[in-house]
Amino acid sequence: MTSINIRNLGITLSQQLFSKLNLVVNAGDRIGLVAANGRGKSTLFRAIAGTLEATEGEITRARGLTVGYVEQNVPPALFDRTFYEAVLDALPAEQAETESWRVDVTMESLEVPEEFRTRQMKALSGGWQRLALLARVWVTEPDVLMLDEPTNHLDLGKIAALEEWLNALPRDVPVILASHDRAFLDAVTNRTLFLRPEQSQVFALPYSRARVALDEVDAADSRRYERDMKTADQLRKQAAKLKNIGINSGSDLLVVKTRQLKERAEKLEDAAKPAHLERSAGAIRLANRGTHAKVLVTLDDAEVRTPDGTLLFKTGKQFICQGDRIVLLGLNGTGKTRLIHRLRNAIANPETAHDGIKATPSLVLGYGDQALADLKGADTPMQTVTRRFDVGDQRARSLLAGAGMSIDMQGKPIDRLSGGQKARLGMLMLRLANPNFYLLDEPTNHLDIEGQETLETELMAHQASCLLVSHDRSFVRAIGNRFWLIERKKLVEVESPEAFFADAALVR
Known part of the structure; x- marks a missing residue:
């Protein structure tokens, strides 16, 4: 049964987000909505929910259909409500x-612990908080469920639980979700x-197989x-030859033939459409100044503790070597971020x-945390670049433009940038630091799939440690x-992350 029929839909705000979009949403559909940051995913959701008017086209909903839209951000009015009250409201x-x-x-189905239900949002x-927003929508029993970036801020256990919950939903409830999490x-x-300004594409396949298609x-x-362009070029060359022959011979027939060839070339050129080129949300480039040191950091049974002194784990004897791309695995609360902070302090203050x-003296650190705390919200991107690095205004503007920030955006407080824009600014800061070792805490947070893939490519291409x-x-x-796992208060090396992924999925 058809729940929603979208025909020739187009929305233009400051720029054209998409046009001529056609999509039929049926019972049993689980639709992944994929697009770069700022390319219209949330806007399309608002149009489907009926809170935004499309520029062109139409959306037809089944009679009496209710649409549940789970947005990304918690409304400020809910912050003082408890989890339970927010859902009840x-x-x-x-x-x-x-x-x-x-x-x-609803809370039982989402496995919300009793002690969390009475906590303020x-x-x-x-x-x-994201699961509370989902509960608020699901408790109303919508006919269609829409989720905007549902895995943001979720750890692996909660992501696995959400996957299980979604896959257990009644099949007659269509789900549309926007996400940059490819595995999810x-x-x-x-x-x-795949939402595009023109020629959006729909495939009856999950993401990875759809991406190949x-x-x-x-x-x-x-x-x-x-x-087509080659054929048009050949037609124009033939027309030029016939024109010369026609002029020399005075043949009216050749003049007519020349005009016909030109018209065919023009029609072919007008009809030919270049392949889609995704407008980048901003380039991500990294640097690697290199070092002659083979061993960058030595861990000799270092202890990682909580602020009150409780031991979380010991590292044992470990080495971080040039060319290592080490992923630190562990459940939330085991001390991953605390180890990163200890490493950061040791590298920044070797004296x-x-x-x-112990860090090698030649180590130059590139550090990025998931909260982008190094970016001061009151500063502008322009101020951030020019104050930290020896670059002139013109060079700073060029660098920021390359990272996807318009002149107008460069002068706005960082607090007013989107998560994706902040993430790209953070990546630019890393590049300008010109490090030879990176410490990255959740670096793909807020990055779209294009950004994630570019970051992967940059780390690999520069052989970044x-x-x-x-x-x-x-x-x-x-x-x-390389993969390090924190378990039973020890840091151990494992061959692959897959066993940890499987175990994390069982932890709620």
């Missing part, structure tokens, strides 16, 4: 009074919509365009003693050549 007043049991059923982690899309979708379509379009950690933490399974699999 989503029900109509009469229903909330007589059917509050629906809240408990502002006291919850970003992951639990593969786990929960059966159709993929998309690349084949784009390659065929590119070959067709090149062939100070750091028990159990790094230690990183990430919940992005696709990124970990692509980047890592």
